[in-house]
Amino acid sequence: MSAVDRLLSREPGTPPRADARRNLERLVTATRSAVADTGVTVTAQEIAQRAGVGKGTFYRRVPSLEILLQVVxxxxxxxxxxxxxxxxxxxxxxxxxxxxxxxxxxxxxxxxxxxxxxxxxxxxxxxxxxxxxxxxxxxxxxxxxxxxxxxxxxxxxxxxxxxxxxxxxxxxxxxxxxxxxxxxxxxxxxxxxxxxx
The missing domain is CATH 1.10.357.10 (Tetracycline Repressor, domain 2)
Structure with a gap:
């Protein structure tokens, strides 16, 4: 199961809008890149910057940095x-x-x-x-x-x-x-x- 699907399964119900899913996909891709470069000490700010989204979007799309790192x-x-x-x-x-x-x-x-x-x-x-x-x-x-x-x-x-x-x-x-x-x-x-x- 992909990291995106793992995150979405934590919040069952209405599927997210297409733009929300795209942001989540960008956050997962950015997290994989940041984890590869920096390790698990990477910050939410760095992931949001790599994904090209604001910190608010980060926290609307994922429950926490720890959960995002876990699923990645x-x-x-x-x-x-x-x-x-x-x-x-x-x-x-x-x-x-x-x-x-x-x-x-x-x-x-x-x-x-x-x-x-x-x-x-x-x-x-x-x-x-x-x-x-x-x-x-x-x-x-x-x-x-x-x-x-x-x-x-x-x-x-x-x-x-x-x-x-x-x-x-x-x-x-x-x-x-x-x-x-x-x-x-x-x-x-x-x-x-x-x-x-």
Whole structure:
């Protein structure tokens, strides 16, 4: 369910006018962008400015900043779960795992807010999505190990940490990361996880 639909389901009744829905869509888009750039400390003022609406429109369209952030994080994590489900449908377990790993690491690298939420900052109720991601990751790892494509001495929990580690800070020991550093890191990680077929 999209973040817009999640917000609308909180207020059942007459559907909003077309312009009200458009404003809500703009607020959700602006929130996703702000969460990616700033993290979950983003303010209502910044979101309203990015959406091109006034603060009054912001509070008429959404119940609170916290609820808006919650539904946006849910929407993004739901997309990650869907990517894992698609990966589980791939007949090649290793390709399925690497497809999911690429989407998951890119998501973490491109969004500080999602990275914070997945690091369990505890401010948002995302247990349903975290549990679903854990289940999918465990199944993806087990499938790849069953066919001998992934090292058997790696647990799915180990995999969760090494994938999270691929999304790095922009600098370390005076070295600047490249724009696709997460992808380069991921390729090294996948090479280390694979049994060389």
């Amino acid at each position: 994080l849910e929407e993004v994590l739901e997309e990650a779960v869907a990517a894992a489900d698609n990966a589980l449908d791939n007949p090649d377990p290793w390709l399925g795992f690497t497809d999911f790993a690429t989407i998951y690491v890119r998501l973490r690298a491109e969004s500080c807010g999602v990275n914070e939420a997945l690091g369990d900052i505890g401010a948002y109720d995302l247990d349903e999505f975290i549990t679903a991601l854990q289940d999918r990751l465990r199944r993806l790892v087990e499938r790849a190990q069953t066919v001998g494509a992934m090292r058997a001495d790696i647990s799915w929990q180990d995999t969760a940490f090494v994938l999270a580690g691929a999304a790095t800070d922009p600098r370390t020991i005076g070295v600047q990361a490249t724009p696709d550093q997460w992808n380069r890191n991921l390729r090294l990680i996948l090479d280390g996880l694979a049994t060389h077929r």
